[in-house]
Amino acid sequence: MSDPLQFLLRMGDNSLVLGHRVSEWCGVAPVLEEDIALANTALDLIGQTQLWLGLAAECEDKGRDADALAFHRDVWDFRNLLLVEQPNRDFGHTMMRQFLFDAWHSLVLAALKSSENSDIAAIAEKSLKEVTYHLERSSDTVIALGDGTEESHKRMQAGLDRLWPYVGEMFLTDEHDLIDVTALRPAFDELTNDVLDTATLSIPTDNFTHKGGKTGARHTEHLGHMIATMQFLPRAYPDAKW
Amino acid sequence: MSTNDWPLWEIFIRGAHGLSHRHVGSLHAPDAEMAIKNARDVYTRRKEGVSIWAIESSAIAASSPEDKGSLYDPADDKVYRHPTFFDIPDEVGAM
Numbered sequence: 001m002s003d004p005l006q007f008l009l010r011m012g013d014n015s016l017v018l019g020h021r022v023s024e025w026c027g028v029a030p031v032l033e034e035d036i037a038l039a040n041t042a043l044d045l046i047g048q049t050q051l052w053l054g055l056a057a058e059c060e061d062k063g064r065d066a067d068a069l070a071f072h073r074d075v076w077d078f079r080n081l082l083l084v085e086q087p088n089r090d091f092g093h094t095m096m097r098q099f100l101f102d103a104w105h106s107l108v109l110a111a112l113k114s115s116e117n118s119d120i121a122a123i124a125e126k127s128l129k130e131v132t133y134h135l136e137r138s139s140d141t142v143i144a145l146g147d148g149t150e151e152s153h154k155r156m157q158a159g160l161d162r163l164w165p166y167v168g169e170m171f172l173t174d175e176h177d178l179i180d181v182t183a184l185r186p187a188f189d190e191l192t193n194d195v196l197d198t199a200t201l202s203i204p205t206d207n208f209t210h211k212g213g214k215t216g217a218r219h220t221e222h223l224g225h226m227i228a229t230m231q232f233l234p235r236a237y238p239d240a241k242w
Numbered sequence: 243m244s245t246n247d248w249p250l251w252e253i254f255i256r257g258a259h260g261l262s263h264r265h266v267g268s269l270h271a272p273d274a275e276m277a278i279k280n281a282r283d284v285y286t287r288r289k290e291g292v293s294i295w296a297i298e299s300s301a302i303a304a305s306s307p308e309d310k311g312s313l314y315d316p317a318d319d320k321v322y323r324h325p326t327f328f329d330i331p332d333e334v335g336a337m
Contacts, residue, residue: 031248031270032269032270033269033270033271033280033283033284036280036283036284036287037279037280037283037284040283040287133282136279137279140275140276140279144272144276
């Protein structure tokens, strides 16, 4: 098998960046129940990050650990998808981003469960249980809000229109990917068509795709700001313990 | 949107197989399915349960506190209703 480091960074950075984004709702979500549910999702993702980046650090073998990778790399070293670094905007937009990522994430983890690398297979198996719930929850919310009031429908459609150009990157593959993500597209389309159709939302017909997140070639301007906030504490107080 | 638009649900959690469901609290949700999902997130974060029941609070019939005299006081002096006059063999275990 080829060196899995790049792939592990991709998996870990996806869950790190989305986990941080989702955690930004903590204390300010529209209702208490959603606030707790979002915090749980964020914590699941950060927990997965510890596993992926922990394994990446072992694999890199340069004396760094998961924390060093999360808090002491700069924006050009991140390998996450452009989708997950997009800002939260409104609640509908956040849930649409979550749904599109969860749909992809669940398929990727299901494929990784049969990886020849037993560490990767174990992380995938543990994570998939969490992500199955994330997908159930985000699908329900997308349907409820898409097929809800005029205002909620408008916001969900706006979220889908804005985020759709970031979907294509999830299925671009290269030599660093341990699985053929392109092959997962039909299953993704089936799943998302079904939910978005029930939600009375229309998938944009333009298939233009932003790319450059997972290769690190070109992140959007949002990632640097997010990382500045996320990394401030451990950089300003390197020995902080809590 | 505020949770005022959503009905209140009473949540019951079974802590382990063999135990009964116990009332743990209440929450707001638009329907029964979301009530169970919200209960999962609000009340089982620390592995508290293996089963969740949700029931709309408005569906619960409750006794009135004012009736407590007639409902409960008569039981005060009926000590013979307690099964404390039997010797229970140790082998029976917890009852």
